[in-house]
Amino acid sequence: MGYQIDLKKMNAILADLSKTYTIYAPKRFVGDGTFAHIDTIRYGEISDLAEIEFAEKSNYSFKEVLLPISETLFYFTENEMKEADARAKGAIVFLRSCDLHALKRLDTIYLENGAVDSYYKRLRDxxxxxxxxxxxxxENCFCVSMGSNQTDDYDAYLKVDGETVLLNSRWEALDDALAGATAKDVVPDFVTENDTVVELPEAVPQALFDAPFWEDYGNRCIACGRCNFVCPTCTCFTMQDLFYTDNGKAGERRRVWASCHVDGYTDMAGGHAFRNDKGQRMRFKVMHKVNDYKRRFGTHMCIGCGRCDDVCPEYISFSNCINKLSALVKEDN
Structure with missing residues (x-):
């Protein structure tokens, strides 16, 4: 259903919802960037619609709401184990169409790829x-090329227009809260073209896995992992056991974000490591995003948000890499 409501009244509704939900949205953190004069737009708790940054793309994605950077899974002693409690409140997340498509990728990985991940599911539900x-x-968005520029899979759509809020609700609790608001047809705003256009390869032949093309990235990449950490569909993690100093037999196990680009991620017992070369790591990520994942699940893993291009300190462009790879595939054919 579509509604039109006064901004103050909508903020009052959010205040009421915040009793049972923590509300997250992209917000501006002044001076929190690389330098003191640079702001960062990342997800944080909000209590007022004025805190939300609608006009700019967030530097970081929503995924840490469902996949905390460091998440305690369980506590242990020498005699017993206790699963960590779930968050007391639910969550409401404001996000764009591309990130809603990213949510589908996370659901596929954690809920449909073998055993269900109970820690993800209890937050997701x-x-x-x-x-x-x-x-x-x-800038750097190529969501149209990836087909993630539009979606109808949301609980509500919200747009602030001056002192008026326009909503399209598919959530019963929100419909109840909006009783008495003016009925109005509300259609979401979606982009239909990007400055950046990507041509996706249909299938990458095995010969290109070892092409000299990847060496360029081995010379440029510094293995910082920023591209992975800002990406809404990167899901790699590592396990860490923390032992308490007052009792070396008690502690907790944590799931912590990791990156296929960072040194040490593929280290094995005995000192062996896969993909020591940074070009090989780039190949692994690219093939996973636009080749392997689609072969298995039917959609590309990348959703074209362009955050990886935004954040790379070496100005490595993922969209350019895909286009170069597509050109090589055509040559090979």
């Missing part, structure tokens, strides 16, 4: 997603 429209494309 108690989270509502509110779509933020895009009136224009942002």
């Amino acid at each position: 108690n989270t509502k997603f509110i779509l933020m429209g895009c009136t224009q494309s942002f």
